[in-house]
Structures are given as structure tokens and as C-alpha cells.
Amino acid sequence: MAHVVQPDPAADGGATVGFRVTPRSEPEAQAPGFRSLRNAQPVAGASGSDCSPVATHAATIPDKSSDAIATGAFTMADDAKIAQFQKLVEQNPNDDMAQFSLGTALLDAGRAMDAGPCFQRVLAVNSQHSKAYEMLGRVQIATGHRDLAIQTLTNGYRIAHRKGDLMPMKAMAELLTSIGAEVPTVTEKRAESGEGSTIAATEGFSCRRCGAPGPKMERRPFKGPLGEQIHATVCAKCWKEWVGMGTKVINELRLPMFDPAAQEMYDKHMKEFLMIE
Ligand SMILES: [Zn+2]
Structure with missing residues (x-):
């Protein structure tokens, strides 16, 4: 069964081995909603x-x-869950929720390499999805891409702070610390x-x-x-x-x-x- 998610090459440069994430430039002022419909x-x-x-x-x-x-x-077996989410992302590659779920299921199943492009894809669709930065950072650490992880987690930390997403923010600070990187300084602005x-x-x-x-x-x-x-x-x-x-x-x-x-x-x-x- 084919299991590798094929990211749309038009979006965000496609999947590289290192899962580089470059948030699209968007206006700073964002709607407070976590997810765009x-x-x-x-x-x-x-x-x-x-x-x-x-x-x-x-x-x-x-x-x-x-x-x-x-x-x-x-509990649904990992494989069944993964297959179900794969079908969803094939039907609609821009569904960030399905992509996120597939990435999480793959990561849970120990398939970090396959999970990376999913979180990348979530961020291509929704660059403000702070939890996806956290998950992508985990993938990059697990696959030995420390420099990319620092970049992802630093960006994600700032976004999480700006949106007030406290838990991903805390998790990303811990991940940065765990790989000996600095946690960015942020002002106390809500x-x-x-x-x-x-x-x-x-x-x-x-x-x-x-x-x-x-x-x-x-x-x-x-x-x-x-x-x-x-x-x-x-x-x-x-x-x-x-x-x-x-x-x-x-x-x-x-x-x-x-x-x-x-x-x-x-x-x-x-x-x-x-x-x-
Ligand atoms: Zn609220």
C-alpha cells in the first residue's frame, strides 16, 4: 500500500528530506481563530x-x-487509522486537519520520516498552526535534523506566543531546551x-x-x-x-x-x- 503523502509541489517548495518550513509571509495581524475554515x-x-x-x-x-x-x-489499529487518514488527504490535500491527524498517527506508529511532510503540508495551508510546528520539530529532532528543528521550533514558539497558545508554547520551549538551543525571548504581550x-x-x-x-x-x-x-x-x-x-x-x-x-x-x-x- 502506498503510504507516502505526496505534497502538492506548488505549495511551499514540496517535501525535502529535511522538511524545511518557511512560513509564508502573511500580514502580522491574524484573526484570533486557531483554524481557518x-x-x-x-x-x-x-x-x-x-x-x-x-x-x-x-x-x-x-x-x-x-x-x-x-x-x-x-482502539483502532494504527494501520487502519493511517489508511483512513491517507484516504482523506488524497481526497482533499488542503484539509489541514486530516493532514495533521495523518502526521500524528504516523508519528505515533514510529514513522517520523513519513510524518514530516504531513506537518509541513499543514503549515503550508495554515502557517499559524502552532501545534504543527511543535510536531514538525519533534519529527526533525527524531530524524536528526537539529538545525531545522531549531528553526521550526523558534518560529513556532513565536507564533504560539502571539496567539496565546500556551501548551504548544511550553512544549516547544522544552523541545528547544532538550536539544541545547535557546528559547526565544518574547515580550509579555498577550x-x-x-x-x-x-x-x-x-x-x-x-x-x-x-x-x-x-x-x-x-x-x-x-x-x-x-x-x-x-x-x-x-x-x-x-x-x-x-x-x-x-x-x-x-x-x-x-x-x-x-x-x-x-x-x-x-x-x-x-x-x-x-x-x-
Ligand atoms: Zn477562546
């Missing part, structure tokens, strides 16, 4: 609606038993809140995904510890963005939501999107 395209056969109730419903499915899942009984600035701030709250001071969701989005955690750390606007994206996840991955493995994958995407670990 501009490349979103309805999948043939899917409803095409980004706001169908199914996503909201899926998110209210009671907590999975993480113990049961951890036993591996419900991510610009942009359109969110007209919304009333919530005392002492700062969304961990976009850095905005609010507003919070009125109540937790679903029951259980994860719902509590999301309510405590993610703003209402980011949650709404996820609900739209979650529909896309379900449609594109054809997730049968009664299957615990599918619920697990949905949760994984949700945590990645909302930057929860």
Missing part, C-alpha cells in the same frame, strides 16, 4: 452543513470509560483579542486556546470531568468554533458515534482543537 469543503455524500445538530449531540455523549479504552479493546475585545471580560479568566479574557460558556458543554475542564479553560467563542469543526470531523471521518473508538477519536480531535491535554 476557508478550505472547508463539504464531503461528497455528507450533508455539507457545518452546524448540523449531530456534533452538539455527539459532544453530549456521556464520558467514555478511559480505562476500557486504554486496554486497547476499542494575543490580540481582535473581534473578541468588544465582549465583556470575565474576571480572572483567560481562554487557553485563544487567550481572550472571555466570555466563558454559561455552563459546562457536557457532563463529566472533561466538560468541567472545557468550561473552566475555554471561552464560548472557541467552543462554538469547535462545534462547527466537530461536525466536519464526524462527516469526514464517517465516525459512527455509537462506537467507543469513534468517540475516542472525536474527543482526541476536540482536545487537540481546544488545546487540552
Whole structure:
């Protein structure tokens, strides 16, 4: 089975052995959103609606038993997962979410060499995807490209700081330190809140995904510890963005939501999107 992702040669210079990443020059002022939906395209056969109730419903499915899942009984085999994501990126090479998922699955399976071009491709589509810099940096370290890793992680760290993506920022600082490189100095300026600035701030709250001071969701989005955690750390606007994206996840991955493995994958995407670990 062919497994190497063929990046579009028109984008960002294609894949080199070293996975060099040169962020496209874009205006400094960025929308606060983590992911742009501009490349979103309805999948043939899917409803095409980004706001169908199914996503909201899926998110209210009671907590999975993480113990049961951890036993591996419900876990999709690596190969099956990889094949599924490969099919998606073949259908739409500009789908940064599918590319990111494929890269992560390949890296999880110990295939760092194959994972590199996926994260590169994510960054070609969305140069502000801070988590993709982190993952590409990991790949470059794993494949012995220290200089490129420093470049990737330094760029990524600055972008994460500007956007207020605290967890990738912390992870990239640790990666830089682990290879004896300097962590860039950044000013204490918060991510610009942009359109969110007209919304009333919530005392002492700062969304961990976009850095905005609010507003919070009125109540937790679903029951259980994860719902509590999301309510405590993610703003209402980011949650709404996820609900739209979650529909896309379900449609594109054809997730049968009664299957615990599918619920697990949905949760994984949700945590990645909302930057929860
Ligand atoms: Zn937010």
C-alpha cells in the first residue's frame, strides 16, 4: 500500500528530506481563530452543513470509560487509522486537519520520516498552526535534523506566543531546551483579542486556546470531568468554533458515534482543537 503523502509541489517548495518550513509571509495581524475554515469543503455524500445538530449531540455523549479504552479493546489499529487518514488527504490535500491527524498517527506508529511532510503540508495551508510546528520539530529532532528543528521550533514558539497558545508554547520551549538551543525571548504581550475585545471580560479568566479574557460558556458543554475542564479553560467563542469543526470531523471521518473508538477519536480531535491535554 502506498503510504507516502505526496505534497502538492506548488505549495511551499514540496517535501525535502529535511522538511524545511518557511512560513509564508502573511500580514502580522491574524484573526484570533486557531483554524481557518476557508478550505472547508463539504464531503461528497455528507450533508455539507457545518452546524448540523449531530456534533452538539455527539459532544453530549456521556464520558467514555478511559480505562476500557486504554486496554486497547476499542482502539483502532494504527494501520487502519493511517489508511483512513491517507484516504482523506488524497481526497482533499488542503484539509489541514486530516493532514495533521495523518502526521500524528504516523508519528505515533514510529514513522517520523513519513510524518514530516504531513506537518509541513499543514503549515503550508495554515502557517499559524502552532501545534504543527511543535510536531514538525519533534519529527526533525527524531530524524536528526537539529538545525531545522531549531528553526521550526523558534518560529513556532513565536507564533504560539502571539496567539496565546500556551501548551504548544511550553512544549516547544522544552523541545528547544532538550536539544541545547535557546528559547526565544518574547515580550509579555498577550494575543490580540481582535473581534473578541468588544465582549465583556470575565474576571480572572483567560481562554487557553485563544487567550481572550472571555466570555466563558454559561455552563459546562457536557457532563463529566472533561466538560468541567472545557468550561473552566475555554471561552464560548472557541467552543462554538469547535462545534462547527466537530461536525466536519464526524462527516469526514464517517465516525459512527455509537462506537467507543469513534468517540475516542472525536474527543482526541476536540482536545487537540481546544488545546487540552
Ligand atoms: Zn477562546
